[in-house]
Amino acid sequence: MTSVDVPVALLGYGTVGSAVNRLLVSNADEIERATGHRVRVVRALVRDPAAERDFLPDPGILTTDFRAVADDPEIRLVAEVMGGLEPAGEHVLELLRSGRSVVTANKQLVARRGGELFATASAAGVQLRFEASVCGAIPVIKVLRESLSFSRVHRVLGIVNGTTNFILTRMEHGAAYAEALAEAQRLGYAEADPTDDVSGADAAAKMAILATVAFGTRVTLDDVWYTGIEEIAPLHMRAARELDMAVRLVGAATLVDGRYDVRVQPAFVDRHHPLAGVEGPFNAVMLQGDAIREIMLEGPGAGGLETASAVVSDMISVIGTTGTGFLQNDACWRELERLPHGDVVSPFYVHLEVDDRPGVLADVARRLAAHEVSVARLVQHETGEGTAALHIVLHECRSGALGTALAEIAQLPETRQRPTALPVISDRGVPGLGWA
Numbered sequence: 001m002t003s004v005d006v007p008v009a010l011l012g013y014g015t016v017g018s019a020v021n022r023l024l025v026s027n028a029d030e031i032e033r034a035t036g037h038r039v040r041v042v043r044a045l046v047r048d049p050a051a052e053r054d055f056l057p058d059p060g061i062l063t064t065d066f067r068a069v070a071d072d073p074e075i076r077l078v079a080e081v082m083g084g085l086e087p088a089g090e091h092v093l094e095l096l097r098s099g100r101s102v103v104t105a106n107k108q109l110v111a112r113r114g115g116e117l118f119a120t121a122s123a124a125g126v127q128l129r130f131e132a133s134v135c136g137a138i139p140v141i142k143v144l145r146e147s148l149s150f151s152r153v154h155r156v157l158g159i160v161n162g163t164t165n166f167i168l169t170r171m172e173h174g175a176a177y178a179e180a181l182a183e184a185q186r187l188g189y190a191e192a193d194p195t196d197d198v199s200g201a202d203a204a205a206k207m208a209i210l211a212t213v214a215f216g217t218r219v220t221l222d223d224v225w226y227t228g229i230e231e232i233a234p235l236h237m238r239a240a241r242e243l244d245m246a247v248r249l250v251g252a253a254t255l256v257d258g259r260y261d262v263r264v265q266p267a268f269v270d271r272h273h274p275l276a277g278v279e280g281p282f283n284a285v286m287l288q289g290d291a292i293r294e295i296m297l298e299g300p301g302a303g304g305l306e307t308a309s310a311v312v313s314d315m316i317s318v319i320g321t322t323g324t325g326f327l328q329n330d331a332c333w334r335e336l337e338r339l340p341h342g343d344v345v346s347p348f349y350v351h352l353e354v355d356d357r358p359g360v361l362a363d364v365a366r367r368l369a370a371h372e373v374s375v376a377r378l379v380q381h382e383t384g385e386g387t388a389a390l391h392i393v394l395h396e397c398r399s400g401a402l403g404t405a406l407a408e409i410a411q412l413p414e415t416r417q418r419p420t421a422l423p424v425i426s427d428r429g430v431p432g433l434g435w436a
């Protein structure tokens with residue numbers, strides 16, 4: 001086999017960038033065997049060339065000048081692993097316009113500006129790949145775009161943020177929220193500023209990308225409704241345990257009658273559901289479709305080497321498919337409408353704090369029934385001082401109807417605290433759980 005040298009560039013040489021170079025160097029023979037090409041990093045853009053690096057590049061590779069990448073006609077393929085919206089966005093656009101294929105790990109960029117980036121790549125006849133932007137080492141984009149391209153996937157459920165999954169798993173074992181977050185930061189699973197993770201924003205960007213690819217319609221970050229885990233308290237963990245469930249931050253993308261809904265929120269997951277078994281910093285994505293029924297992919301969702309593995313895999317795909325026309329285009333081929341927010345149907349868990357006296361339960365049940373919301377199961381805890389905590393599992397209902405019923409219940413004189421509702425996820429259905 002004749003080997004051809006492929007010079008590539010990296011925008012960024014930090015945790016992921018240095019791991020990409022490490023993988024390209026240490027697996028050069030395997031890559032050459034698979035593609036017939038010897039891939040070499042010839043330029044890497046950084047802010048400070050003197051900074052300490054995990055894996056040192058050859059002398060002269062690091063540069064602070066983007067022109068050294070953009071103006072080098074030898075470089076046909078670039079991996080963007082610098083992060084942030086700018087200057088990464090403008091750099092990627094310029095590279096695509098000038099006929100370079102780009103591989104990116106940047107979920108915020110793809111989730112916010114995917115339309116513009118793909119249109120530019122398409123017009124220039126080059127590829128833009130983004131496996132590393134979702135779930136680290138898990139090859140879910142490739143599975144959706146290649147293996148399942150004809151499969152009519154109608155639901156994607158995912159635990160796509162390792163930081164929050166680690167925190168929730170620790171809370172399940174008795175830690176308080178602040179304690180679990182501090183431990184995540186100590187172990188390097190959470191940033192010093194964890195806002196993006198705990199607020200659900202990071203998971204929302206990943207779900208926007210997954211929904212776009214799964215449903216073939218552009219879903220941006222603004223189209224995803226999300227809440228985080230900041231308000232999850234030990235009482236939720238206790239209630240979940242008693243109901244034989246686990247609390248997880250779940251991203252759910254659903255296609256209903258040609259309209260889509262994408263949301264991220266803490267959910268009560270039935271212990272028998274595979275997502276309940278995803279523990280610590282791991283990620284998992286469950287794909288449901290007509291012919292495939294259900295496929296679950298699970299693995300490390302972050303980490304330098306794990307993410308770099310997805311970047312390198314995309315680079316190999318670009319090299320292996322350039323010129324063949326295979327999978328070079330944007331995943332979007334249609335424009336679907338968003339499902340109105342309240343139209344999503346699910347079973348729910350509801351937490352109420354009410355006066356502990358006769359008639360209160362009946363009053364609550366009446367308000368729910370008035371909006372066609374019915375109770376499947378109820379657990380009551382005495383909280384002292386004449387109040388009771390009600391943990392209620394509801395049969396499937398419209399989330400809008402439940403919202404209206406809970407707004408009315410919040411106004412009742414016997415209600416002591418704003419009611420909260422979380423979706424319940426179970427593949428057995430509420431009757432299957434013996435709650436009918």
Ligand SMILES: NC(=O)c1ccc[n+]([C@@H]2O[C@H](COP(=O)([O-])OP(=O)(O)OC[C@H]3O[C@@H](n4cnc5c(N)ncnc54)[C@H](OP(=O)(O)O)[C@@H]3O)[C@@H](O)[C@H]2O)c1
Pocket residue numbers: 011012013014015016017045046047048049051064080081082083084086087105106107132133136301302303304307
């Ligand atoms: N780390 C992970 O586990 C992980 C997982 C999934 C996805 N990602 C994504 O991968 C990307 C990279 O993450 P990372 O953890 O490798 O970040 P990082 O360690 O902070 O590295 C960023 C690199 O980009 C360079 N850089 C940043 N801004 C620059 C600018 N304006 N001009 C020139 N160079 C600039 C930095 O230069 P200096 O080195 O000189 O500072 C550094 O080399 C991000 O989009 C991130 O969301 C990371």
